[in-house]
Amino acid sequence: MIILSEASSRLEPTPSSRELYASTECARLTGCAVYHIPQDFSGIDCAGDALAHIPEQDTESAGVWIGYIPAPEHYEAVFDAAIEKGIRLLNTLSSIFGRRSLIEPIRDWKG
Numbered sequence: 105m106i107i108l109s110e111a112s113s114r115l116e117p118t119p120s121s122r123e124l125y126a127s128t129e130c131a132r133l134t135g136c137a138v139y140h141i142p143q144d145f146s147g148i149d150c151a152g153d154a155l156a157h158i159p160e161q162d163t164e165s166a167g168v169w170i171g172y173i174p175a176p177e178h179y180e181a182v183f184d185a186a187i188e189k190g191i192r193l194l195n196t197l198s199s200i201f202g203r204r205s206l207i208e209p210i211r212d213w214k215g
Contacts, residue, residue: 105131105136105137105165105166105167105168106136106161106165106168107128107136107137107138107167107168107170108141108155108158108168108182108191108193109127109128109131109138109139109141109169109170109171110140110141110142110143110169110170110171110172111124111125111128111140111170112140124170124171124172127170128170131168139155139157139158141154141155141171141182143171143172143174144178145178145181150181151181151184151185152185152188154182154185155182155186155189158191159189160189160190161190161191164190164191164192165190165191165192166191166192166194167186167191167192167193167194168193168194169182169193169195176197176201179197179200179201180197
C-alpha cells in the first residue's frame, strides 16, 4: 500500500493537522510506503512534479491519499500523476465528489 500524505511539520497545529500526522504515522508503522505530497502546486508546474520523488512501481499498487479535501481539479491531477507512477488511488474523482459511497471503489479495484 502506498500512502500519499499531506502531513507536514509546516502545517499550523490544529486538530485536523494532528489527525493527518497521526494517520500518516499509523500507516508508516503498519509498513506502508509513505510519501509527502504538497497541498497545492505552488512553486511547481504540475502534479507530476509533486510526485517526482516517488519511484515508479513495478506492478500497479493500491494507494491512499491522507490529506485535506482538495479541489476536484487538484485531486484529478494527482490521481492521474499517481497512475503514471503505477499507483491507483482507491477513490476516484467521482467517488469523492459524486454520489458513490467511498466503499464502492475498493470493491471495483482489481489489484
